[in-house]
Amino acid sequence: MTIHLGRRFGRRSFLAGSGAVAAGLAFGPRFAHAAEEKRLNFYNWDTYIGESTLDDFNGATGIEVKMDLYADNDELFAKLKEGNPGYDVIVPTNDFVERMIEAKMLEEIDHSKIPNKVNLDPNFQDTNFDPGRKHSMPYMWGTIGIGYRKSRVDSVPDSWKWLYDSDRYAGKIALLADGSTCIQMGLKYMGHSLNATDPALIAKVEEMIIRQKPHIKTFAEDNGQDLLLSGEVDLTMEWNGDILQVMAEDDDIGYAVPQEGGLLWQDCLCIPKGAPHPENAHAFINYILDAEAGAAIADFIQYATANQAAKDLLPPEYSENPAIFPPDSVTAKCEASLYLGTDHVRMMDEAWTRILAA
Amino acid sequence: MEHWRRSPLVFWATSLPPTFWLVAFFLAPLAIVWVLSFGEKQGLIAIAITWTFDNYGRALNALYLEIFAKSMWMAAVTTFICLVVAFPVAFAITFAPERWKPVLLLLVILPFWTNLLIRTYALIAVLRTRGYVNFTLEWFWDQGNWLLTLLGLGEAQLLGERFEPLTLLYNNFAVVFGLVYVGLPFMVLPLYASLDRMDRSYIEASLDLGASQFRTLFTIVIPLAKAGIISGVIITFIPAMGSFLTPDLLGGTDSQMIANVIERQFKSANDWPFGSALSFILMYATFFALALRAMLSKSGSAMEAG
Numbered sequence: 001m002t003i004h005l006g007r008r009f010g011r012r013s014f015l016a017g018s019g020a021v022a023a024g025l026a027f028g029p030r031f032a033h034a035a036e037e038k039r040l041n042f043y044n045w046d047t048y049i050g051e052s053t054l055d056d057f058n059g060a061t062g063i064e065v066k067m068d069l070y071a072d073n074d075e076l077f078a079k080l081k082e083g084n085p086g087y088d089v090i091v092p093t094n095d096f097v098e099r100m101i102e103a104k105m106l107e108e109i110d111h112s113k114i115p116n117k118v119n120l121d122p123n124f125q126d127t128n129f130d131p132g133r134k135h136s137m138p139y140m141w142g143t144i145g146i147g148y149r150k151s152r153v154d155s156v157p158d159s160w161k162w163l164y165d166s167d168r169y170a171g172k173i174a175l176l177a178d179g180s181t182c183i184q185m186g187l188k189y190m191g192h193s194l195n196a197t198d199p200a201l202i203a204k205v206e207e208m209i210i211r212q213k214p215h216i217k218t219f220a221e222d223n224g225q226d227l228l229l230s231g232e233v234d235l236t237m238e239w240n241g242d243i244l245q246v247m248a249e250d251d252d253i254g255y256a257v258p259q260e261g262g263l264l265w266q267d268c269l270c271i272p273k274g275a276p277h278p279e280n281a282h283a284f285i286n287y288i289l290d291a292e293a294g295a296a297i298a299d300f301i302q303y304a305t306a307n308q309a310a311k312d313l314l315p316p317e318y319s320e321n322p323a324i325f326p327p328d329s330v331t332a333k334c335e336a337s338l339y340l341g342t343d344h345v346r347m348m349d350e351a352w353t354r355i356l357a358a
Numbered sequence: 359m360e361h362w363r364r365s366p367l368v369f370w371a372t373s374l375p376p377t378f379w380l381v382a383f384f385l386a387p388l389a390i391v392w393v394l395s396f397g398e399k400q401g402l403i404a405i406a407i408t409w410t411f412d413n414y415g416r417a418l419n420a421l422y423l424e425i426f427a428k429s430m431w432m433a434a435v436t437t438f439i440c441l442v443v444a445f446p447v448a449f450a451i452t453f454a455p456e457r458w459k460p461v462l463l464l465l466v467i468l469p470f471w472t473n474l475l476i477r478t479y480a481l482i483a484v485l486r487t488r489g490y491v492n493f494t495l496e497w498f499w500d501q502g503n504w505l506l507t508l509l510g511l512g513e514a515q516l517l518g519e520r521f522e523p524l525t526l527l528y529n530n531f532a533v534v535f536g537l538v539y540v541g542l543p544f545m546v547l548p549l550y551a552s553l554d555r556m557d558r559s560y561i562e563a564s565l566d567l568g569a570s571q572f573r574t575l576f577t578i579v580i581p582l583a584k585a586g587i588i589s590g591v592i593i594t595f596i597p598a599m600g601s602f603l604t605p606d607l608l609g610g611t612d613s614q615m616i617a618n619v620i621e622r623q624f625k626s627a628n629d630w631p632f633g634s635a636l637s638f639i640l641m642y643a644t645f646f647a648l649a650l651r652a653m654l655s656k657s658g659s660a661m662e663a664g
Binding site for chain 2: 081099102105171178179216221342346353356
């Protein structure tokens with residue numbers, strides 16, 4: 001017994017029918033696509049946002065945030081250099097904000113959409129690396145200094161000498177694996193600006209580090225605080241926030257910014273060119289600059305916030321912690337790193353390759 | 359399916375996906391990197407392909423050649439240690455009872471089921487100052503001390519005043535250890551494959567004719583397994599030379615290998631043309647090694663006939 005499907009429902013007519021339906025849908029109402037979809041792609045450092053910030057933002061605006069992580073500015077830059085793969089908000093450090101502005105990789109921020117910027121600390125409302133804050137909003141700032149184990153040092157190690165020029169703690173020292181940072185701190189130790197470009201000075205720092213190499217245990221790739229915690233090293237050059245995180249676990253760990261001055265860094269919220277949801281990006285940045293949201297973030301990640309209103313909401317354990325907010329006498333000596341051009345970058349990289357090969 | 363000409367449709371249908379994969383995800387990116395190596399940086403992001411040899415010229419600088427040489431040396435040491443350790447293992451598996459062979463091979467392959475990064479972190483936990491090796495040695499030291507105290511020699515501190523942990527991490531030893539740990543399965547498998555194919559009667563004949571076990575091993579077994587040895591050496595040497603994860607995580611201040619330099623060019627130095635040139639010099643060296651292998655296997659195939 002054969003089954004007749006009837007000519008109306010043959011294969012060809014089915015295909016023709018579905019083709020007609022699809023063509024019809026293409027002319028359907030389009031205004032559903034005019035508003036941005038409620039999504040945001042956030043590209044951020046690891047452990048650099050509050051515990052519930054993204055969920056709270058979703059609750060307040062209905063926008064779902066998807067967060068990806070990167071490990072350092074170089075990775076961020078390399079990812080975005082050939083075109084934005086779809087991120088709406090990124091968090092580069094000040095010298096990379098400079099690079100991105102020069103390479104025209106950032107959208108201008110519409111200040112009329114960021115009313116919460118009045119919450120900012122007056123010192124951060126404007127800056128020399130982004131005049132008028134056209135492309136960035138400050139997020140967190142901090143220092144690079146020395147994390148140390150109190151019971152294993154003679155006295156508070158408040159000089160770069162202990163890491164760069166002394167064998168007192170030989171075999172128990174770690175430096176950051178970032179070549180330009182190491183060389184910059186060496187320049188600070190020798191009394192120069194960390195933005196010096198004189199090749200002769202850099203060569204001197206190179207020699208000093210090569211001399212010190214036998215005493216250095218390792219160049220830690222951002223895990224110096226773990227080495228300190230596990231007892232592998234007793235002194236390490238690290239970001240203040242990382243040391244603060246392990247200070248919470250171990251009372252024997254301290255942090256000091258050397259007297260010669262350390263690095264003053266500032267992370268900023270930026271919108272890369274080609275962001276698919278610029279409206280949502282502005283809303284997100286404005287939300288982070290809100291006093292309560294900012295306080296929740298700062299309390300969780302223990303970095304110094306540029307948000308004065310948020311700082312006012314937090315207890316003295318945070319706002320008067322010298323490791324988070326160093327006294328003016330210390331920050332006066334610290335400097336921010338500037339982007340000094342491709343030749344300078346190449347010179348530093350070659351010096352670092354020579355240091356590692358020696 | 360005897361010959362591809364007889365059923366060309368089947369041939370093309372089945373070989374198209376892997377060919378596409380090879381072209382799209384291997385040859386095309388490789389070609390892009392090759393073209394980049396002749397480029398020049400212009401500002402922060404633009405790269406102009408000027409077909410210049412400057413990058414190769416810079417890469418042949420003494421500084422980088424030294425690093426190449428050092429990487430080759432570390433890879434060579436790793437390969438040698440792998441060969442010496444893997445040969446008895448492969449030999450043992452070959453002569454193991456048939457029931458056990460799959461289990462033993464599985465045990466050799468098992469590390470591959472864990473990510474390389476996790477395995478390297480695990481090594482850190484084992485080798486560091488407060489790691490498992492040092493814990494074990496400290497335990498032995500404590501037992502030794504206890505025994506000495508029992509014998510009345512406690513005051514003499516024969517084993518030293520306190521336990522000095524071994525520095526097994528953040529030096530070249532750790533890097534080679536890590537590379538051997540990762541490369542060992544790569545060496546065992548080709549060796550096993552070639553030893554398994556070997557005709558056992560040669561060994562019997564050699565022993566019958568009066569050669570000792572050692573002599574048989576060195577004059578009969580090893581030459582017959584030559585193809586496997588060469589494959590294993592190449593499969594171990596090349597990844598070891600190009601590895602950057604292991605020296606990065608386990609190495610000390612002078613454990614820099616060429617792949618670390620290349621990684622820096624693509625990240626902090628932001629000099630992609632130079633990084634591409636360095637990568638390609640590594641690749642030319644690899645092609646050279648493979649060509650050498652092809653030549654050697656042609657001349658050695660006479661011995662393998664049978």
